[in-house]
Amino acid sequence: MAEKTEPAAAAASRLAGEMEVEAYRCLFPLAFLERHLGESVRPDARRLSEARPTTVALGAVSSAHGSALVRLGDTAMLASVKLEVMSPPAESSDDGSIAVEFHMPPICSPLVRPGRPADVAPVISKALEDVLMSSGMLNLKDLCLISGKASWLAYLDIYCLNADGSLFDAALISAVAAFTHLEIPLVSVGDDGRVFTVGGNEGKTKFELVNREKRKLTLGDIPFSLTCALHKDSILADPTSEEESIIETYVTVVVDSSDRIVSIQKLGGTVTSMTAVKECISLAKERRRKLREILTDSVEVMEVDQTE
Template sequence: MATAAAASGLAGEMEVEAYRRLFPLAFLERHLGQSIRPDARRLSQVRETTVALGAVSTAHGSALVRLGDTTMIAAVKLEVMSPTAESPDEGSVVVEFHMPPICSPLVRPGRPADAAPVISKALEDVLMSSGMLNLKELCLISGKASWLAYLDIYCLNADGSLFDAALISAVAAFTHLETPLVSVGDDGRVFTVGGNEGKTKFEFVNREKRKLTLGDIPFSLTCALHKDIILADPTSEEESIIETYVTVVVDSSDRIVSIQKLGGSVASMEAIKGCISLAKERRHQLRDVLTNSVEAMEVDQTE
């Protein structure tokens, strides 16, 4: 009897999985009709999010972020550069988002993912327009030397809401960032100096490693819209079925930084307002996650 019951249960699971693959929209709508999603989340519920600072030992600032099964690693490397004539007392930031083939079966070796440059541009726009980074803080010697910050974000696993995970990883990497010590050589060249190297040999431009003073921090939430039903933080399965998405970015003062709608039909104002409301709730959650990650790192450093 037990064997028959097990076989019947297995057959039932196989039928459900076959229905899920053959009729994905109908499968999703059956769940939405009961205000639940295929992964058992509520419609407005986001996946568990974790942030681990200092994931890359060779970077000046880094973080590993998991949003459900979506996984990102972000690293910031600083290099000394000559500032531009237009902004002699400012540094620069370059953002690159990478999707290697390991992140998704949809990414083919030798062919860059179409989404990568779009996310790169969106990240750079948000980081600059939010006011989180003060480029004057990246100045070393006005008109002569400043920091060029290379932010590289690698998607290790793509399971939906890529921009949201990439943005929190970028924010976390800059939160972890420490600027290295810098000295000026006899030839006037500015160069970085290791932390324990030549304390008396060099005259330092900056006397100690320091963290950047971050302004209003941007946080984002992507919502999928299906017949004005809002699904917060969609998975890749949901994204493959639903055509309309809205990504809302709000800062730490609850000001709207950007609203971007991708694909699909025209969304109602009520749906847009619902997405904004959920994004503001999400902002509080992500702030707590980020704060907890900083506290965890400080505890590790004191042990």
């Protein structure tokens, strides 16, 4: 039986209609968005309170001590943690430390120019470090090797592979996932007292091992975030870059695994009502539960792959 084909006239009419919609979307982006919001739907067919599909893949970088690849809709982040032995600061001789850097290479967005770092990158770097430390997720004493002599410095680098909105949310998920995957390597002390990491033949080293086995970090309350775009009476969870280019007001809420508020940050726009802020907090707590499930599932998948 011959397959039915769309008549040429109907196909041309449909194509013209699609081109007209896209032209209207480009020429009048705010009006286009508001037409959708009037029907309680987003241009990408999501509900206003609905976040985009999220995936977490642990161990994406084999050369790192901990790594993760995260996709939040079309936003993609690659996080890696590398550990180096350092001398602890005199004021906290039993603590390690972390250094966070968020990178936005030109491939991630047409708005990022080669040779010119994105203005938002250092802002996100600082915000990530503040949240990771203030949440209590990381215990710096857990990074101590030899009291007063040696500790770990954890370099966290996050690379934005594709920027399609909610960059801080995706970056924080990838950072948490990378530290979840992190495995602290074996270290030894040489004859000169220098502490160094042991390679693949750790069982045959002639030097005494400081730590007898590789171990995971003990993580405290884990932070998760949700950014909401506020436009008139509408609250849009997890905005895309298109929505961010139109809407001026954003609220980012960070809650930990016990649903305690770690931070609330509002960017741009006019004064926001407490009712809207409370709604953002409620959405963030709901999102936290879903992200926790996604992270737990990714850990289970990794453990299954390791046993096969």
